[in-house]
Amino acid sequence: MSGFDQGRGSDLLDVHERARFEQLVLPHLDAAFNLARWLLRRREDSEDVTQEAMLRAYRFFRGFHGGDARAWLLQIVRNTCYTWLEKNRPVELMSEFDEELHPQPSVSPESLAIAGDNRERLGRALETLPPRFREVLVLRELEGCSYKEIATITAIPIGTVMSALARARQRLQRALTQPPVEEARREL
Amino acid sequence: MSCDYTHTALHGYLDGELDASRSEEFERHLEGCRECAKALETEESLRSILQRSGLCESAPHSLRKKIRAELDAATSVPIAQRIPLWRWAAVAASIVLVAAISWYAWPGSGSGTRNPAAPPFTAAELIDAHIRSLQPGHLTDVASTDQHTVKPWFNGKLDFAPPVKDFAEDGFPLVGGRLDVLGGRNVAVLIYARRKHFINVFVLPTKEPDTPIHPPGLRQGYQWLHWRHQGMEYCAVSDVSVADLHELAQLIYQ
Structure with a gap:
């Protein structure tokens, strides 16, 4: 969550903060779900993790001081997905991430x-x-x-x-x- | 694939992320390099495949609902929170109310006109009216999904004509209309459905200037939104999510 202050995590938000969250963050729920869906591949897992990430975003919302709300939310979603993968499917994260571009026959x-x-x-x-x-x-x-x-x-x-x-x-x-x-x- | 450009600049060019001078430089290079021209064509083809693939997935409705419920649980509900705009006058109004309720009979007694600038009702009254309407047989006086039936029904029963519109296409079908009394005043109530929930929209005339839709109020598990628009005072109350309520409020506001 680098670059963003996560704010106080435990206190409940009030109705005004809720309205602001609805206005700024909730419109990006589809993008959040789509990212989770492609990172986790399975729909049910994606739903659970998106839900968890949205709640985390809500708890951290006081630390969001404007700017790109979509990037802020997707960052939380991505981190939540990786944490979930580490715990549940660590093998997937071990797949090689080679730094090199390999010469290959060009595809038409x-x-x-x-x-x-x-x-x-x-x-x-x-x-x-x-x-x-x-x-x-x-x-x-x-x-x-x-x-x-x-x-x-x-x-x-x-x-x-x-x-x-x-x-x-x-x-x-x-x-x-x-x-x-x-x-x-x-x-x- | 031996050209250096295909490894780097080509992707920045494809994504529109090169600055003007680097972009020009790449275009000049492209004229002379068959390999890059072909690679660019392939990348463009891949992009168009991905973008029209329908791979983008929307959040299912059930998930949206679950998230809203969780947000509700993580939102504090102030004790006896009142409609913000009326906060200061609410206490006075409730004193008046005790008198008013004992004086004014149930719907249709007519003359309950007070100073229109004064707060017309309290949050407690509003929620009471909403809960009352949910009792069997109390929801509608005229049950119809047709706005052209509901609107004329109010004629002669009120000294104003509430705007009546059906929003079935937006997921808020009109269920009917009703007369009610709030703060001693006759009000029109439009009832909309949202899945298995009902939304009461209380409407009464006002001489106050327009306001935007105010932040939501919460009480006893019900939420309301209040706004004034074109000489009418609106209050939408329901147990649906704030977002759903907001959606309907915006439809009415337009």
Whole structure:
């Protein structure tokens, strides 16, 4: 939660703070759920963790002094997701996060379009990526976040957001154009 | 993929994150580098696949509801909180009320007109009226989902014409109308449904200037919102979430 004062966590908020929360933070519930859903992959888990994250956000709300409410909320959601993963599925966080871009045969836009035409297959391909790749793609492509917002939410330096995205995109292309079974086995 | 640009600048360019000079530099490079041109095309294709994929998922309604319930539990409810605007006059009003209630009969007695600038009723009265309406047979005098039936029904029963609109398409179907007495005044009540809950919207004329929708009040597990708009005083009361109540208030306000 770097960069944000978390405020007093224990006291109840009053009705005015509640109204302000409804106005500033609650409109981003869909984005919060979407991030949790792609980080945790399973819907039920995502619902539980989103609920927990929203309540945490509410408790920390006094520490939010304006600015980008969506980034503030998504940062809390992401942290809550990682804490949950560490506790419940630590293996997933151990997946390698290689820093290198690997030379690979370039994928043609046409083959990509054909492979990506199937929503389920696209979703599965995205799910095979390590969480740290998945999250930058979801934030950039599904939520339309800027590099600055991505840096805030994921706590990676802004200078490395671009290369993280480059690697994530390469991984997704590879996952999409490789046969799904083989891809799944390789990731295990 | 050996060109350095494909590793770095290409993604910044694709995401619109390069400054003007670097962006121009990349465009110049693009004219001469087939590899980058092709890579850019591939990345654009991936982007369009992702963006029209329908992979974005909205929070389910049940989750929204659960979260609102948790927020309610984490929100303090001041003891006997009153409608903020009327706070100072509430005590005076309740004294008047004791007298008023013993004088004015149940609906339709008519002449309960007081100084319109004075606070017309207290929070306690408002919640009492809401609870009373939920008793069997008390909710509506005219039960209809048709605004063109409910609106004329008030004609001749009140000395003002409350604005009546149905918001079924927005998830707040009109259920009917009712006459009620609040603070000794005849008021129109519009009843809206929200799933299995009812929302009473009390309407009475006012000479006070318009106000925005005030922050919510809470009492005995019920919430209300109050505002004045175009010569009418509104108070929406229910056990639905503040957000739902706010949504309806905004629909009426428009």
